[in-house]
Amino acid sequence: xxxxxxxxxxxxxxHKVLGGKEILRGVSMTVDKGELKILIGxxxxxxxTLLQCINFLLPPDQGRIFLDGSEVHFHKKAxxxxxxxxxxxIFQDFNLFDHLNALDNVSIALxxxxxxxxxxAGDRAYHELExxxxxxxxxxxxxxxxxxxxxxxxxxxxLAMDPKVILLDEPTSALDPELIGEVLRVIVDLARSGMTMxxxxxxxxxxxxxxxxxxxxxxGRIIEHGPPEKxxxxxxxxxxxxxxxMLKDLVREP
Amino acid sequence: MDAFxxxxxxxxxxxxxxxxxxxxxxxxxxxxxxxxxxxxxxxxYGNRPVRFMVGVYVxxxxxxxxxxxxxxxxxxxFGFIEIKLRSGYGIYIxxxxxxxxxxxxxxxxxxxxxxxxxxxxxxxxxxxxxxxSALGMSDSMAIRTIILPQALRIAIPAWSNEFSIVLKDxxxxxxxxxxxxxxxxxFVASRTYQHLPLYLLAxxxxxxxxxxxxxxxxxxxxxxxxxxxxx
Numbered sequence: 001x002x003x004x005x006x007x008x009x010x011x012x013x014x015h016k017v018l019g020g021k022e023i024l025r026g027v028s029m030t031v032d033k034g035e036l037k038i039l040i041g042x043x044x045x046x047x048x049t050l051l052q053c054i055n056f057l058l059p060p061d062q063g064r065i066f067l068d069g070s071e072v073h074f075h076k077k078a079x080x081x082x083x084x085x086x087x088x089x090i091f092q093d094f095n096l097f098d099h100l101n102a103l104d105n106v107s108i109a110l111x112x113x114x115x116x117x118x119x120x121a122g123d124r125a126y127h128e129l130e131x132x133x134x135x136x137x138x139x140x141x142x143x144x145x146x147x148x149x150x151x152x153x154x155x156x157x158x159l160a161m162d163p164k165v166i167l168l169d170e171p172t173s174a175l176d177p178e179l180i181g182e183v184l185r186v187i188v189d190l191a192r193s194g195m196t197m198x199x200x201x202x203x204x205x206x207x208x209x210x211x212x213x214x215x216x217x218x219x220g221r222i223i224e225h226g227p228p229e230k231x232x233x234x235x236x237x238x239x240x241x242x243x244x245x246m247l248k249d250l251v252r253e254p
Numbered sequence: 255m256d257a258f259x260x261x262x263x264x265x266x267x268x269x270x271x272x273x274x275x276x277x278x279x280x281x282x283x284x285x286x287x288x289x290x291x292x293x294x295x296x297x298x299y300g301n302r303p304v305r306f307m308v309g310v311y312v313x314x315x316x317x318x319x320x321x322x323x324x325x326x327x328x329x330x331x332f333g334f335i336e337i338k339l340r341s342g343y344g345i346y347i348x349x350x351x352x353x354x355x356x357x358x359x360x361x362x363x364x365x366x367x368x369x370x371x372x373x374x375x376x377x378x379x380x381x382x383x384x385x386x387s388a389l390g391m392s393d394s395m396a397i398r399t400i401i402l403p404q405a406l407r408i409a410i411p412a413w414s415n416e417f418s419i420v421l422k423d424x425x426x427x428x429x430x431x432x433x434x435x436x437x438x439x440x441f442v443a444s445r446t447y448q449h450l451p452l453y454l455l456a457x458x459x460x461x462x463x464x465x466x467x468x469x470x471x472x473x474x475x476x477x478x479x480x481x482x483x484x485x
Contacts, residue, residue, distance in 0.1 A: 055388055057384055057387060057388060077392065081390045081391070081392060082390065084387065084388055084389065084390040085389070085390035087388075088388075089385070089388035091381060091384070091385065093379075093381060094381075095379070095381035095382060095384060095385035096385070097382065097385070097386075097400050097404075098382070098404060098480060099400075099403050099404045099407065099480050101481075108399065108400075109386075109389035109390065109391065112391065112395055112399055113389060113390045113391055113395070140481075140482075141480055141481045141482045142482070143480065143481065143482025143483050144481060144482035154385075157389070161389060161390070
């Protein structure tokens with residue numbers, strides 16, 4: 001690991017039980033500034049639960065989380081809200097606010113949470129929508145947007161908060177195949193511009209060149225991790241490679 | 255006196271009752287709205303004691319007839335308070351039947367409205383609150399800015415239904431001597447013996463009021479409709 005790079009997020013030994021089932025059984029990871037970590041693995045393996053535990057949408061039963069070296073005490077509401085402002089979240093099914101147009105979806109948290117003046121928040125929101133290629137859709141409501149456009153609005157919404165890290169929970173899994181590309185392009189741009197991200201995805205082909213670590217999760221644990229060339233090389237005897245080969249056969253991606 | 259002149263003669267007097275009826279209904283619906291929304295929020299997002307208390311409230315006011323509640327509040331509770339204030343503090347207060355009608359109909363409507371809003375809140379995708387929380391919003395801010403603006407829109411058709419029920423139930427308030435449509439009609443009819451035309455007139459007035467209110471709420475529903483959704 002590069003010692004010159006600052007650690008943004010560190011999580012240690014996260015455990016979570018949901019509905020009597022142990023979903024996470026001790027997950028740890030360290031995310032450095034500018035890094036893109038890829039979470040991969042079969043459904044039910046705990047990827048989504050882990051991401052929701054990281055910003056405490058699901059409070060972990062055990063384990064600690066550090067942002068920029070200081071521990072997050074999620075039981076203190078003010079600290080939790082401040083932490084969440086710095087940790088963006090992209091959901092599989094977008095979760096745009098259905099009663100607000102694209103611009104207000106992006107600006108509402110700026111206005112309500114960060115207490116930024118309406119005009120200034122609107123400018124910022126417009127800038128972020130421009131960044132994801134939607135400057136001509138600012139007045140449209142979620143129901144008037146395609147899935148790919150909705151997901152790009154949700155990325156703009158997260159970016160507007162100036163997050164230190166963005167968590168992406170299978171951002172392209174709910175999209176029609178022809179819409180996946182436009183969302184992935186935005187994510188690739190973000191990664192290249194140095195945004196720190198943790199992404200759960202099955203779209204491994206597009207992003208493996210941008211990541212230096214893939215984490216393979218199964219049964220609530222990270223069972224394999226390493227650079228893609230190690231985990232996915234033709235002669236690698238890893239669960240990860242087997243899984244990715246199977247995905248490749250299913251979706252025929254590069 | 256024929257039916258037609260009976261109606262013409264009684265019309266100004268009975269029409270004054272429509273203002274009283276409208277007052278009871280607006281008072282009850284607003285009271286029900288103000289109490290019903292927090293109750294719905296409490297029932298969906300509250301802790302166990304809050305959910306329990308809302309549950310008991312709803313169970314009680316849905317389970318007791320309006321007529322019983324009107325007598326209970328006007329003669330029982332109001333009478334008790336009046337006597338206590340007079341004998342204890344020398345304060346003379348007279349609660350009006352109109353106040354009793356508004357309060358009772360409002361408390362009953364709050365029980366029904368809370369269930370309308372609860373259903374509307376629960377109809378929203380859970381991701382809405384998650385996304386708001388993920389942006390750093392507190393629960394109360396998320397409920398105010400994200401959940402309720404959507405839930406209240408969804409609730410308008412059911413709320414319109416509740417309005418039409420409350421409007422017609424308001425006729426029961428005549429038993430306390432409130433000077434609304436029904437009481438005035440009853441007063442005239444029992445003196446002129448023109449029961450058939452006068453009660454028909456009362457029915458028509460209720461019909462017109464219901465029609466106007468439902469129409470206005472339908473207009474509101476269209477006005478606040480979120481673009482892109484059907485209807």
